[in-house]
Amino acid sequence: MSYDPLYLAYLVYFNRDRDYFECHEVLEELWLKMDREPLYKGLLQVAVGLYHFRNGNVTGGRKMLRSAAERLKDYPENSLGIDLGRLRSEAAEYAKRLEAYETEPFSYYDLDIDIQDPHLSLEVNRTASELRPNVPQRRGPQRGAKHEAREHNKNRDSRHGSDS
Secondary structure, three states: OOOOHHHHHHHHOOOOHHOOOHHHHHHHHHHHHHOOOOOHHHHHHHHHHHHHHHHHOHHHHHHHHHHHHHHEEEEEEEEOOHHHHHHHHHHHHHHHHOOOOOOOOOOOOOOOOOOOOOHHHHHHHHHHHHHHHOOOOOOOOOOOOHHOOOOOOOHHHHHHHHOO
16 A cells, blocks of 8 residues: 555654644645545644644643544544554543643643554655654744745835835
């Protein structure tokens, strides 16, 4: 079986880099490409849930992890070359712990996606050797080139004074 490069990147960003923002970016692109397949949406939500909780958003983390576990429940334990059953179970447990966070706080911790298909493991390792980590990691959406050009022009105009 051949795996989509976006899925490979997701696994690298998830397991190696813990870059959950970038996980969202690449998997959202794949999710759209795959006609909004719920399996990819569930995987995306696991990363988003971890991203939120790691950044102090307990409610967002709980909602995303709960939704991910629910969305992934109808898929086989072993899907897309990974131990989906384990990931689903761990996401559900994380969400449950976040339900009680106010009375029983705990420190953030990462989850791992267990790769079971040896071919997938080789492809992920190849991708990891080609994919550089984002340092520093992005902490939120970044504005596009048009916004950057406007900001540059605004700063230039303020330095040189306006002729109007």
